[in-house]
Amino acid sequence: MSCSPFDLRDYYFKELAENERRQTEIHVKTCAHCREELDRLRGTEAALLTLPDQEIPQRIGFISDPVFEPSPMSRWWAAFWGSAARLGFASAAMLSIALIVFSFTRPVPQVSAPAPASNAALQAEVTKRVNEAVQKAVAESDARHAHQVAELLAATEKRNTLEREALLVRVQEYLDVEKKRMDRVILASNDYGEQR
């Protein structure tokens, strides 16, 4: 088992990140066990590399024959389907065209005949409810107004009565005063006549 801070085999195959590689390198310099492990790996790799590459027995090549070559149209078609961007653009364009065509050629809805009747009924119902609500509101307003007028009239009548009574009292007092004054005048006249 290796005592290296990181996998010694990853280090050997240069698959460690730079900082990991540096730490492992420092460790290997001071660890004989890890150096031996690296030597074993090197030995195994060297043994494997004694198996040389073989020459290919027959070169591979294709001939440019117009008979087998795709036509420009086929090539364009293959390129078209091979490109996601072009395919996406074409799909979007077709969808747009379909929407435009549909908007111009949209058929008249077949089930539109009953719609006016139901609309009229709905409108009548709405009008009825609105009228009812208006009538109710007007009635409430009238009642409220009549009540206010009645209260006002009652208050006015009461005030008038009180004023009339007060006026009558004052007239009575005036008449009393005038009567007393007349009495005194009569008495004084009588006294003057007797004296003559």
Place this chain on the structure above:
Amino acid sequence: MIFRAVEDADLIRKARRGDVEAYNLLISRWERRVYNYLLRLVAHREDALDLSQDVFLKAYQNLRKLEDPARFGPWLYRIAHNEAYSLFRKRRPAGETEELQPETMEGEATVGGNAVFPIEMTLAVSAALGKLNADQRETVVLKIYQGFKFEEIAEIVEAPVSTVKSRLYTALDLLKAELAPVKRGVS
């Protein structure tokens, strides 16, 4: 490396427009690598050649589906992987481990007629690779012989990176044990 990648991308663009010669040039750059990957996987030269031809034909037919030309290598190996595993399925019922009896290849340990490696070692390596299961062998081939990064291998074999690592390290342990006696004998 970057210059090479740009050139490949240019050839791919030309091939997409129907330039067969550009595609043939692209094939010439990759055919040896793909052939050797398939040969080490199926351990049969004719099968490997047939599969290589199928791989390049399918790649040509599907070149327009390759979104990033810079990823041509892993994409091509993905096709090769699929072709090899289709062959495995034809050879054996699903679920059984594909163990190989590698062909004895004359001149295997020679380059240009000169002996480079001890013949015992190359034979032992062939035999040891044949004892791995197909997944382990493929991972060793992609990492050791083809030099792919773990992420690229994961893309080719359509498996998580952790699975790829596990297959490789298990395979290396097995190979180390298989080859240890030979290494001692050679040295």
